[in-house]
Amino acid sequence: MSKHFGDRLVAAVKxxxxxxxxxxxxxxxxxxxxxxxxxxKEGDDNPMVVAxxxxxxxxxxxxxxxxxIVPVVKPQIAFYEIFGAAGITAYQETLKYAKSKxxxxxxxxxRNDIGSTAEAYAxxxxxxxxxxxxxxxxxxxxxxxxxxxxTPYLGWDGVKPFMDECEDSGKGIFVLVKTSNKSSGxxxxxxxxxxxxxxxxxxxxxxxxxxxxxxxxxxxxxxAVVGATFPEQAKKLRKIMPNTYFLVPGYGAQGAGAAEVKxxxxxxxxxxxxxxxxxxxxxxxxxxxxxEKSYAEAARGACISMKKDLAKIF
Amino acid sequence: MSKHFGDRLVAAVKxxxxxxxxxxxxxxxxxxxxxxxxxxKEGDDNPMVVAxxxxxxxxxxxxxxxxxIVPVVKPQIAFYEIFGAAGITAYQETLKYAKSKxxxxxxxxxRNDIGSTAEAYAxxxxxxxxxxxxxxxxxxxxxxxxxxxxTPYLGWDGVKPFMDECEDSGKGIFVLVKTSNKSSGxxxxxxxxxxxxxxxxxxxxxxxxxxxxxxxxxxxxxxAVVGATFPEQAKKLRKIMPNTYFLVPGYGAQGAGAAEVKxxxxxxxxxxxxxxxxxxxxxxxxxxxxxEKSYAEAARGACISMKKDLAKIF
Numbered sequence: 001m002s003k004h005f006g007d008r009l010v011a012a013v014k015x016x017x018x019x020x021x022x023x024x025x026x027x028x029x030x031x032x033x034x035x036x037x038x039x040x041k042e043g044d045d046n047p048m049v050v051a052x053x054x055x056x057x058x059x060x061x062x063x064x065x066x067x068x069i070v071p072v073v074k075p076q077i078a079f080y081e082i083f084g085a086a087g088i089t090a091y092q093e094t095l096k097y098a099k100s101k102x103x104x105x106x107x108x109x110x111r112n113d114i115g116s117t118a119e120a121y122a123x124x125x126x127x128x129x130x131x132x133x134x135x136x137x138x139x140x141x142x143x144x145x146x147x148x149x150x151t152p153y154l155g156w157d158g159v160k161p162f163m164d165e166c167e168d169s170g171k172g173i174f175v176l177v178k179t180s181n182k183s184s185g186x187x188x189x190x191x192x193x194x195x196x197x198x199x200x201x202x203x204x205x206x207x208x209x210x211x212x213x214x215x216x217x218x219x220x221x222x223x224a225v226v227g228a229t230f231p232e233q234a235k236k237l238r239k240i241m242p243n244t245y246f247l248v249p250g251y252g253a254q255g256a257g258a259a260e261v262k263x264x265x266x267x268x269x270x271x272x273x274x275x276x277x278x279x280x281x282x283x284x285x286x287x288x289x290x291x292e293k294s295y296a297e298a299a300r301g302a303c304i305s306m307k308k309d310l311a312k313i314f
Numbered sequence: 315m316s317k318h319f320g321d322r323l324v325a326a327v328k329x330x331x332x333x334x335x336x337x338x339x340x341x342x343x344x345x346x347x348x349x350x351x352x353x354x355k356e357g358d359d360n361p362m363v364v365a366x367x368x369x370x371x372x373x374x375x376x377x378x379x380x381x382x383i384v385p386v387v388k389p390q391i392a393f394y395e396i397f398g399a400a401g402i403t404a405y406q407e408t409l410k411y412a413k414s415k416x417x418x419x420x421x422x423x424x425r426n427d428i429g430s431t432a433e434a435y436a437x438x439x440x441x442x443x444x445x446x447x448x449x450x451x452x453x454x455x456x457x458x459x460x461x462x463x464x465t466p467y468l469g470w471d472g473v474k475p476f477m478d479e480c481e482d483s484g485k486g487i488f489v490l491v492k493t494s495n496k497s498s499g500x501x502x503x504x505x506x507x508x509x510x511x512x513x514x515x516x517x518x519x520x521x522x523x524x525x526x527x528x529x530x531x532x533x534x535x536x537x538a539v540v541g542a543t544f545p546e547q548a549k550k551l552r553k554i555m556p557n558t559y560f561l562v563p564g565y566g567a568q569g570a571g572a573a574e575v576k577x578x579x580x581x582x583x584x585x586x587x588x589x590x591x592x593x594x595x596x597x598x599x600x601x602x603x604x605x606e607k608s609y610a611e612a613a614r615g616a617c618i619s620m621k622k623d624l625a626k627i628f
Contacts, residue, residue: 025431028445040450047452051445078427078434082443084406084456088399112424112465113392114495114563117339120392129396131342131365136354138361142398151426153467154493155500179468181428186469190515193505198512201504249428 002170006219012071023277024075026055032292052086065296067101074106104146112151122165147172172221177202180227180250203240228256235263246272252279316484320533326385337591338389340369346606366400379610381415388420418460426465436479461486486535494541494564517554542570549577560586566593
């Protein structure tokens with residue numbers, strides 16, 4: 001039996017002294033030119049292999065630069081799927097490398113489907129793929145991530161297969177509750193007849209789904225995605241889900257700062273990891289004294305600045 | 315400017331005289347043993363390549379057997395992601411082969427994210443991936459599907475990038491409205507203060523999102539997923555979304571028959587495509603006179619039986 005995901009997350013946050021999650025959302029046009037040029041020189045018949053190789057090298061640079069000061073990385077899979085199978089190879093390698101450097105990983109894939117299909121997603125990202133029969137049987141993890149983001153529109157039986165995969169494996173999930181985007185209210189803020197908004201109903205559901213699986217540090221392996229761009233709603237959700245770890249997008253490029261992030265934390269300073277993607281991995285574009293060649297050092301600098309900014313909260 | 319997706323769908327349904335969508339959800343343990351054995355003999359260092367090759371050959375057999383009698387196939391991507399990058403290669407090849415055989419394709423991926431990330435998904439599945447700059451620039455479609463399923467939990471700005479990709483390209487989307495699974499009511503049936511259920515609110519949203527882009531045959535390129543397992547709700551949704559094509563899961567293995575599917579159609583017999591996955595691709599397991607070797611013929615037979623069953627509706 002592996003250590004509980006909630007405990008692993010708290011341990012990682014304490015060890016690194018940071019609650020920052022680095023979002024690895026590589027866009028080819030923003031990757032330093034020397035990395036793209038290098039991959040182009042190595043060549044391949046398939047341009048997507050060339051692009052994906054540059055993406056992986058970019059990620060390795062970022063991971064090397066930040067792995068001793070942040071606990072978690074979150075590669076957003078859309079930016080890899082755009083390169084087809086080659087992109088998925090880069091995604092698998094990114095997760096593997098991050099793990100080898102002692103980082104926890106979140107697959108940001110927002111997967112969702114009916115139970116039998118959700119099982120396949122859960123096995124793919126958190127569990128193992130069983131192949132063939134008899135003597136030829138092999139069991140291999142396809143992605144072997146520590147956790148994955150899940151969209152709850154299909155309800156309980158679409159989420160449960162992911163939870164089943166987390167039981168005893170030390171893995172976790174983050175269920176979308178209140179997202180950081182401008183239109184998130186279209187559905188999530190709808191007032192239900194009971195008087196609560198839909199995101200509050202979702203909060204109660206996530207709280208109840210995680211209630212039976214709380215680790216020693218007080219957190220469930222069922223986390224929640226709660227955007228920093230809606231601090232009032234986050235405040236309510238913090239109360240509704242006291243034992244739920246929040247994955248908090250919206251800091252930086254999406255507009256939220258330390259003040260907006262504050263309501264996502266519990267009083268002990270735990271309970272939230274704050275994601276920053278563009279503000280860290282492309283910090284070289286904006287931070288004085290850095291350029292394309294020093295993109296990794298710039299990312300490290302941005303993590304240190306973000307840590308100082310978040311320190312204002314406590 | 316390509317032909318409008320709604321018109322392409324109606325034309326395909328009329329040409330084939332069928333509204334059946336074949337769900338390509340290959341599970342290795344249900345794929346005929348001779349295909350798995352053949353792929354094992356061909357070998358590879360990576361067992362996932364071996365498994366994915368068997369999956370692709372299985373799909374090609376099904377596609378060859380049904381392409382002249384059904385208009386659409388819908389591979390569910392979870393069953394490919396479980397084999398990592400090798401699975402994605404099989405997925406890309408499946409889409410390509412289906413297209414070469416004159417079938418329309420639906421990527422059943424239920425993707426969803428904030429706008430900037432949804433753009434990447436839309437480019438990946440419906441559009442093209444642009445790589446490199448200057449003389450070295452190449453533009454290649456990663457998946458080149460005709461349509462994709464989309465989950466609406468994030469609201470309008472998470473759906474719009476998919477719609478933008480459909481403009482003038484002849485592509486379409488199917489937005490989850492009322493899903494076929496047992497727990498779909500957890501969120502979708504919640505009563506909103508206005509008196510409507512959440513799925514009805516979603517129906518109105520999908521109707522309005524598609525209103526500006528209706529093809530000559532009267533259907534928008536914004537479709538909806540409406541499960542056959544909830545016929546009462548489907549009846550209401552048919553009225554709310556008169557110009558929306560429904561992608562209808564739930565027939566067969568999930569329990570719905572012709573009577574349950576009926577409310578999904580408009581009076582002209584159009585407006586819905588009915589998916590069947592397990593009941594067609596694994597028909598050889600249950601249909602008399604067929605075995606593993608004749609799985610493709612069994613799939614064809616199951617499509618013909620299903621067509622006869624659905625003919626009762628009109």
